[in-house]
Structures are given as structure tokens and as C-alpha cells.
Amino acid sequence: MNAVVAAGACCECGSCVTVCPHNIIEYVAGRPRQTAKESAPFDHCGVSERVGCDVCATVCPRLWPREEQLRDAVFGDDRAYEGIFGVYRHVFVARTRDGSVLGKAQDGGVVTALLAWARQEGHVEGAVVAAVGEGDSPCFPTPRLATTVEEIKASAGSWYTYCPNNLALRDAKERKLERLAFVGVPCQITPLRKMAHADAGRLQVPGKKPQVISRQIGFLRDPAERVGFSVGLFCTEVFRPELMSEHVAGRMGIPLDEIDKVNVKGEVRIHRRGGEMARIPLEEVVRDYQRPACHHCRDFSAELADISCGGVGTEGATIVVLRTQKGVDIWRAFEASGQVDVRPIAEHKKAWNIMLRLARQQKERLPPGAVRADGDAPAERRGAPIPGDPGEPAPGEKRRLPPPPLPEQGGASPGMSPV
Numbered sequence: 001m002n003a004v005v006a007a008g009a010c011c012e013c014g015s016c017v018t019v020c021p022h023n024i025i026e027y028v029a030g031r032p033r034q035t036a037k038e039s040a041p042f043d044h045c046g047v048s049e050r051v052g053c054d055v056c057a058t059v060c061p062r063l064w065p066r067e068e069q070l071r072d073a074v075f076g077d078d079r080a081y082e083g084i085f086g087v088y089r090h091v092f093v094a095r096t097r098d099g100s101v102l103g104k105a106q107d108g109g110v111v112t113a114l115l116a117w118a119r120q121e122g123h124v125e126g127a128v129v130a131a132v133g134e135g136d137s138p139c140f141p142t143p144r145l146a147t148t149v150e151e152i153k154a155s156a157g158s159w160y161t162y163c164p165n166n167l168a169l170r171d172a173k174e175r176k177l178e179r180l181a182f183v184g185v186p187c188q189i190t191p192l193r194k195m196a197h198a199d200a201g202r203l204q205v206p207g208k209k210p211q212v213i214s215r216q217i218g219f220l221r222d223p224a225e226r227v228g229f230s231v232g233l234f235c236t237e238v239f240r241p242e243l244m245s246e247h248v249a250g251r252m253g254i255p256l257d258e259i260d261k262v263n264v265k266g267e268v269r270i271h272r273r274g275g276e277m278a279r280i281p282l283e284e285v286v287r288d289y290q291r292p293a294c295h296h297c298r299d300f301s302a303e304l305a306d307i308s309c310g311g312v313g314t315e316g317a318t319i320v321v322l323r324t325q326k327g328v329d330i331w332r333a334f335e336a337s338g339q340v341d342v343r344p345i346a347e348h349k350k351a352w353n354i355m356l357r358l359a360r361q362q363k364e365r366l367p368p369g370a371v372r373a374d375g376d377a378p379a380e381r382r383g384a385p386i387p388g389d390p391g392e393p394a395p396g397e398k399r400r401l402p403p404p405p406l407p408e409q410g411g412a413s414p415g416m417s418p419v
């Protein structure tokens, strides 16, 4: 609570609340809050003080280990290629052939088409998504467990206000769903990996009752065990809700219930029903409405997801990064269904260059005093180079970006790649 929430670093993912085994914290007004004993200080946890716990801190994406250190746990030696944007097997550009998805989707509709296909074919029972649905204020999504193809398709499109998708994993437990896809921004994928890979050994301390230990380990692992595969979205920031309520609705006079889609392509584009589009300069929005907690984030490209997707430098197409073998297997079957067009990344050099530039920028932007990537790491692990990073250029030299990989070096989809 002190190192993350009070420090202004909490990304509001809700993961700590999802895993708390003893109902000490709840998600209140977009933050975790200690509600078990209202009279106690906000960082008080009687369980932690008496029997020991800290499951919440174990999954928090703001605390060590962070993405680069977690690469070992998630990928082990299974790293075909490695770049500043993470471990990957394939990187390419794709677009769905399903017109009903493409019209509503953010970029190439790949995320929604993949989820809808996976549900249709019975690979998953549903998907954790963010959507503006019944009961939500227009333009403000809430976490949803979409269990039908229709519900999945209704979630197409990105909203740039924060939506704590990890909270939907509590509903998954209640509804006994055990094979889900999970979509989230990077700060939602990292806790998912921590739930799966964190060392549970430290919960097993002498004197703690076995049933308490097993409850704590169960809560730590359960949400991740329900996720069959994860799709991470590239992300540089989200905006404060006031962008929509104060600026778009208030100053620009656009009723929020008339907005179809918001997109960021070098500028913020507000698409109204009926086809009209309003623009706001990106610098203005970043200056006035960027959420400060995002400055504590180092992960642009969802480095730990099975599949990562983004839209920088593309129009109407999605950049797809397949990272794990699981991601490759699900994509290969999806591509074989004939529902998607794919192009090698070398044909989208601009997208490749922006992706590398933003991945680096995000790693370098932590504010002074922030918990650094390795700030709370054991001494011997501090200052380790970022795997796959070519490092700083020599003095006086310009930074050179590596060229996009050729198809035979992972620069194409599995269906296109020479084996």
C-alpha cells in the first residue's frame, strides 16, 4: 500500500484484490483499499502481521520482479528471438476477413476475430474482455466475461480509459469457468504471469496452519490457472476519465453516447455515429489527461503475453507478436481456418520502427523516485542489461534500429514462414 498505492504508482489492475485470500482489501473507486478493519491504517493487514501472507504484493506488477526479470520464469530457454520488445517466435501484420468485426474493431480486428473463433471452435469457454455494455456509462468500459461469440464481438474496439480486466477473473471462479482467453494491457498481463510463476515456497512458513497455506496458494494460482491463453495489447498510456467527460463532452460538445470509437494515430480521433470524426492533438491530450500512474510502467508491448497485438504505424491492420509455443499453436489453427490475411513485418517497416522506439522509450521513462525495475531486486540482480537490447550507441553515433526480421527469421506468420 505504501510502496505502490500511496506512491502514486498503482496502475489499478485490481490483481491484488482478485488474489487476496482473506477479504482484507476491496476495489473501491478504482483503487485497492483495506476495508476489513475500517478503523485501522490503510496499509494494515492483520493476517499479514499475524500468520504472514503478502499474496497481494507477490502479484503486483509494480514490484520486483518486473517484465525483464520474469522472462526467465515465463520463457526459460524457449526463446526463438529476443528484442527490446520481448521474446518472440513470429512478428507480422494481420487483418480479419470478417467484415462484421472489422467495422467495429480498433485496427485489424485480429483480437476479436481470434477470440470469437476460439470460442466457436471450443478452445475456450469464454474470454475476459473490456466492453461498454448494459449499465455502463457511454465510453467507459468495464471488465466482462464474454461467453458467447456475440458478446465477444460486442467487445471489439479499444477504450483509452482504464478498465481493470483482472477483476473479471473473480467472476470466472464464481461461474466455474476454467478455460478462458484473457485480453489486457501489459500491466494486466504481468500480474497474470506472477500468479502463475511466483515462488509459493515463501508462503510455507513453520507454524502456519496447512489449511491457511493451501488457501493462500490456491488464491495466488487460481486466476491464472483459468486462463488458456493471453492476448496483450500494446500500450503507452491510458487517459484520465476527464478526457471524455470534461474535454470531449464538455468543451467539444460531443455527447458521449454518440461516440462509436476512439483511436490514437499520432492524434486522438473521436469517431461519431454516422461517420463524422473529430480530432484532438495527441500532445494536448498527453499533457492534460495522461494518467500519472502510467509513468511507472516499463512494458509497452505486453512482453509476457502468449500473443501481443498493437496498431502503431498501421491503418486497419494489427501487428501480431507470437511469443510462446502456446501462442503459436493457437494462431496456427486460427490462420488455417482461413479467416485472416497476413503480411510479413518487413512490408511494414514503419510499424516495426515505431514499435522498437516506443518499447525503449517506455523502459526509460520512470519518474525520479519511482520503484525502479530492479530497485527492490536482490543486489546481485541489479543493473543487469535488458535481454535483446543492443545497448547504447557509441558517443556521437546515432542509435541504429535493427531491421525487421526476414520471414525465415520469424518475420512472418507461422502459416507463411518457411519451416
Ligand SMILES: Cc1cc2nc3c(=O)[nH]c(=O)nc-3n(C[C@H](O)[C@H](O)[C@H](O)COP(=O)(O)OP(=O)(O)OC[C@H]3O[C@@H](n4cnc5c(N)ncnc54)[C@H](O)[C@@H]3O)c2cc1C
Binding pocket: 104, 105, 106, 107, 108, 109, 110, 111, 112, 113, 128, 129, 130, 131, 141, 155, 156, 157, 158, 159, 160, 161, 162, 163, 165, 183, 184, 185, 233, 234, 235, 236, 237, 238, 309, 310, 311, 312, 318, 319
Ligand atoms: C488502453 C489502450 C491503449 C493502447 N495503446 C496502444 C498504443 O499505444 N500503441 C498501439 O500500437 N496499440 C495500442 N493499443 C492497442 C490497440 O488499440 C488495439 O487494441 C490493438 O491494435 C488490437 O487491435 P484489433 O483491431 O486487433 O483489436 P479489437 O479486435 O478491436 O479488440 C480490442 C480488444 O481490446 C480490449 N479492450 C478495449 N479497451 C480496453 C481497455 N481499456 N483495457 C483493456 N482491454 C481493452 C477489448 O476487450 C477487445 O478484446 C492500446 C489499447 C488499449 C486498450
Ligand code: SF4
Binding pocket: 019, 020, 021, 022, 023, 024, 025, 045, 046, 047, 048, 053, 054, 055, 056, 057
Ligand atoms: S497480505 Fe494477504 S491477506 Fe493481507 S491484504 Fe495482502 S493478500 Fe490480503
Ligand code: SF4
Binding pocket: 004, 005, 009, 010, 011, 012, 013, 014, 015, 016, 017, 031, 032, 056, 059, 060, 061, 062, 191
Ligand atoms: S496489484 Fe494492481 S491494483 Fe493492486 S496495488 Fe498493484 S498495481 Fe495497484
Ligand code: SF4
Binding pocket: 011, 162, 185, 186, 187, 188, 235, 236, 237, 238, 293, 294, 297, 298, 299
Ligand atoms: S501504460 Fe502501462 S500502466 Fe498505463 S495502462 Fe498501459 S500497461 Fe497499464
